Amino acid sequence: MKSAILVFPGINRERDMARALKLASGNEAAMVWHxxxxxxxxxxxxxxxxxxxxxxYLRCGAIAARAPVMDxxxxxxxxxGLVLGVCNGFQILCESGLLPGILMRNSKLKFIxxxxxxxxxxxxxxxTRGYNAGQVIRVPVAHGEGNYAADEETVKRLxxxxxxLYRYCSADGVVDDTSNINGAAQSIAGxxxxxxxxxxxMPHPENHVEDIMGCTDGRGLFAGLVAHLEKAA
Amino acid sequence: xxxxxxxxxxxxxLDPQGKxxxxxxxxxxxxGVASVRQGKVFDIELSGSDKAxxxxxxxxxxxxxxxxxxxxxxxxxxxx
Numbered sequence: 001m002k003s004a005i006l007v008f009p010g011i012n013r014e015r016d017m018a019r020a021l022k023l024a025s026g027n028e029a030a031m032v033w034h035x036x037x038x039x040x041x042x043x044x045x046x047x048x049x050x051x052x053x054x055x056x057y058l059r060c061g062a063i064a065a066r067a068p069v070m071d072x073x074x075x076x077x078x079x080x081g082l083v084l085g086v087c088n089g090f091q092i093l094c095e096s097g098l099l100p101g102i103l104m105r106n107s108k109l110k111f112i113x114x115x116x117x118x119x120x121x122x123x124x125x126x127x128t129r130g131y132n133a134g135q136v137i138r139v140p141v142a143h144g145e146g147n148y149a150a151d152e153e154t155v156k157r158l159x160x161x162x163x164x165l166y167r168y169c170s171a172d173g174v175v176d177d178t179s180n181i182n183g184a185a186q187s188i189a190g191x192x193x194x195x196x197x198x199x200x201x202m203p204h205p206e207n208h209v210e211d212i213m214g215c216t217d218g219r220g221l222f223a224g225l226v227a228h229l230e231k232a233a
Numbered sequence: 234x235x236x237x238x239x240x241x242x243x244x245x246x247l248d249p250q251g252k253x254x255x256x257x258x259x260x261x262x263x264x265g266v267a268s269v270r271q272g273k274v275f276d277i278e279l280s281g282s283d284k285a286x287x288x289x290x291x292x293x294x295x296x297x298x299x300x301x302x303x304x305x306x307x308x309x310x311x312x313x
Binding site: 058059062063066095100101102104105106107108109147149150151183 | 246247249250253297298299301303304
């Protein structure tokens with residue numbers, strides 16, 4: 001799996017992501033600066049990592065979403081390429097129009113930095129095939145704006161079309177208001193686009209991939225992507 | 234030419250920051266505050282003096298960057 005990680009000023013999770021991708025695929029990810037107008041040849045996966053691109057000025061991800069490299073990412077996604085956005089990356093994908101909706105300020109206004117549980121809603125997506133449907137995984141979140149919002153029809157559509165891949169839940173998999181850490185519509189933690197090749201999620205699976213991190217529940221996402229690409233090749 | 238673009242949250246969109254400000258005003262004892270919605274103001278200076286062109290440029294700016302029309306409305310005001 002050849003991965004390209006986008007780098008914007010203010011991004012800070014690109015190295016964590018590179019480490020997780022190396023662990024899963026054996027290949028070094030390419031770091032792609034925001035001013036580039038093309039992705040490296042043969043890229044299988046584009047990752048928009050977490051952090052605080054452009055200091056979260058204006059709206060989270062708003063300025064990064066208009067960077068030159070994003071046109072190349074739009075073309076890549078339109079041709080069916082896999083795109084993964086985590087945290088600020090999710091915000092950037094929403095602002096760029098690759099995913100619907102927006103991430104608003106957490107409903108209780110606080111920055112949340114802790115482990116959360118996610119329910120994997122389906123296992124037949126490239127982004128979830130390393131898990132079983134209904135499986136509960138534990139991964140960290142670190143965000144102040146993760147409260148997913150969209151108009152009512154869009155949220156219904158995401159639901160109807162099975163495009164919600166990850167939901168916030170309790171340790172035993174119950175999705176309710178208590179486990180919905182940031183007030184997101186339908187407890188949404190991660191969604192895909194219509195075609196299913198672009199995923200945005202607030203939690204950080206790349207931070208739970210090695211024993212030293214205390215948990216390896218994030219591995220499944222990356223292992224699933226590698227398996228998907230091997231099967232496609 | 235000077236202009237002001239005001240970006241506000243659409244009605245119905247939850248505004249936790251506005252709610253927090255509302256709560257703070259109430260706890261300060263400011264009388265008669267029923268509710269608060271927070272928004273943004275952009276003061277923009279434009280080169281040139283063609284009013285129609287300026288309005289078109291400002292609309293372009295608001296649609297492309299200043300506002301996210303999923304949740305926000307904007308208003309453009311040109312000043313002489």
